[in-house]
Amino acid sequence: MRQSRRRFLKTAATVGGALVLRTWPARVWASEAARVSLVKTDNHRDGVLRALRLLAPVQMAGRSVVIKPNLNSAHAFPASTHEETLRTLIEVCKAGGAREITVADRAGMGDTPRVIREKGLDVMGRDLGVRVVPLETLPASEWLPRSIPRGQWQRGVLFPALFEQADLIISTCCLKTHRFGGQFTMALKNSVGMVARTGPDGYEYMRELHGSPRQRSLIAELNLLYRPAMVVLDGILAFVDAGPEAGRLARPGVVLAGTDRVALDAAGVALLRMHGVGSPVADGRIFDQEQIRRAVELGLGVSSPGAIEFVTDNDEGRAVIASIRTELARG
DSSP: HHHHHHHHHHHHHHHTOOOOOOOTTTTTOOOEEEEEEEEEOOHHHEEEEEEHHTSSOOOOOOOOOEEEEOSSSSSSSSSSHHHHHHHHHHHHHHHTTEEEEEEEEEEESSSSHHHHHHTTHHHHHHTTEEEEEEGGGGGGEEEEEOOOOOOSSSSSSSEEEEHHHOOOOOOOOOEEEEEETTTEESSSSSGGGGEEEESTTTTTTHHHHHHHHHHHHHHHHHGGGOOSSEEEEEEEEEEOOSSSSSOOEEEEEEEEEESSHHHHHHHHHHHHHTTOOOTTTTTTTTGOOOOOOOOOHHTTTTTSSEEEEEESSHHHHHHHHHHHHHHHHHH
């Protein structure tokens, strides 16, 4: 308990009593420029704190926060969110004075309550005083039918009320490929775990998704349902083939943060290319990758590499950013 308090006080000092977030009016989706922070590190806590410190702060006192991790399975990071990354985000929210903090997700592979137990997140939640919600345990009354404007989902989707009721949503994702049709899974794809797998009438939304030749476009369309206050992309390790639960491991050694999911995914694809990813992620212009292209069409983020403003805090980070810019310019 004494150590937890020391960590909390250190976190509060690091972020100055405020979570480093930027919020946008609900009607604003894309911006003319997107700031993405990038730090070079092998330490998850260090990476999260430094990446957040590089972005504009906003007071969190009295606000409710839902953190959406990537709990794809109980496999170790980068298959799913690293426990220290999640713990640090929770501590930052507490240091900023958040009124209520909830961690919520639906596992893509397996049973979410089991994944939560096996990763020790139920214990972490109790220790830190936050609610950890496996989304499939929510009653039917807490799922909202939502159509997607200009979307291709046959029946729309079911979306949890707790995300719509939150003052702030924080998404934290990993850096990896996805062999089941997504091709890569980062900020945009993390939204899939927010919607229901199956409806009360037995309709299988995930069967529709995975059976569609436009799967990557459907993934992008889910992002119209919400606007994250912050996305943290943990790229300390990455899978550069197979995925999402296993694959050839690379060590980019970076943590990125920002509000623009298109900018973050574009930078993430560049990082995968820098570490030897194969087709189809390695092919063509990064902004022509279907997830990114469809997200741009929907106005979810920047439309070109030149609109991304990268910031870092040392020469190592600047060298990585230069390589990312080279990849973004290819094609």
